[in-house]
Amino acid sequence: MLKDFVHLIQCKIKRLREAEDFKTNLRNQVIKSALFLLGVVAFVKCVTTFVPQAVSVSSTINGRELPIYCVETDEKKVALSFDAAWGNEDTQRILEILAKHNIHVTFFATGGWVESYPDDVKAILDAGHDLGNHSENHKNMSQLSNDEKEQEIMKVHDKVKNLTGYEMFLFRPPYGDYDNDVIKTATKCGYYPIQWDVDSLDWKDYGVDSIISTVCTNKHLGNGSIILCHNGAKYTADALDTLITNIKGQGYEIVPVSELIYRDGYHMNAEGRQIKDK
Incomplete structure (x- = not known):
């Protein structure tokens, strides 16, 4: 009988130990699961926090997305810009004239131009000028699918x-060709879409005097104007020195587009004028 009693006691002790082991294991599993869930939550939060945000670069006016044509400012500043889509014969000369006048401008380059003239691309940046995106193949962007629009922007972006x-x-x-989807795609890619309100018409090859007159007597020329020229137009380099002198003579400071526009806290009017929020 004593032997049976001892065996009974041993069995109860064993069951108690097994129960304690079960509780311990259960407690450990609960802790591990909780830590795992906390890790998942932290990871998701991290991923959500670091997703890149598209730049907010335009406003909708009457259902239409607009790029920046000019900027409202009390300062007598204008931006001079050059589209670079073909040829580099005059690029070095243009850079020398800009250096002579100690001014910086913005060059908008196509992917083909970047590929053909990499040394000029580096020279532009080394001289302190803006380098902007003018698409990969210089196509009418509004006629492309949204995927093609994005490829046109990002291919040259990656090249540069x-x-x-x-x-x-x-x-x-x-060509200044855009629609709502072009502006939205550029915005999605992190870009400020830029147009112009003063066209030099240098691409028409009317001559030096025509370029100077077209810009300097333009009814739209004023504070915050963005002037369009082309580095490869026939008479642009010949006109540039006098053009800069005349613009300065009217009291304007010439700056690159990046120093003229507002990066945030702005709205647009129906003319594409960028206006600082108050």
Whole structure:
């Protein structure tokens, strides 16, 4: 009988130990599960926090997305810009004239131009000028699918980044051709879409005097204007020195587009004028 009693006691002790082991294991499993869930929550929060945000670069006016044509400012500042889509014969001369006047401007380059003239691309950036995106193939952007629009922007973006390390953020659609989807796509890609309100018409090859007169007597020329020229137009380099002198003579400071526009806290009017929020 004593032997049976001892065996009974041993069995109860064993069951108690097994129960304690079960409780311990259960407690450990609960702790591990809780820590795992906390890790998942932290990871999701981290991923959500670091997703890149598209740049807010335009406003909808009467259902239409607008790029920046000009900027409202009390300062007598204008931006001079050059589209670079073909040829580089005058690029070095243009850079020398800009250096002579100690001014910086914005060059909008196509992917083909970047590929053909990498040394000029580097020279532009080394001289302190803006380098903007003018699409990969200089196509009418509004006629492309949204995927094609994005490819046109990002192909040249990647070329410039790989060549120089520079991240472009200004985009000018070829021919000034855009629709709502072009502006939205550029915005999605992190770009400020840029147009112009003063066209030099240098691409028409009317001559030096025509370029100077067209810009300097333009009814739209004023504080915050963005002036369009082309580095490859026939008479642009010949006109540039006098053009800059005349613009300065009217009291304007010439700056690159990046120094003229507002990066945030703005709205647009129906004319594409960028206005600082109050």
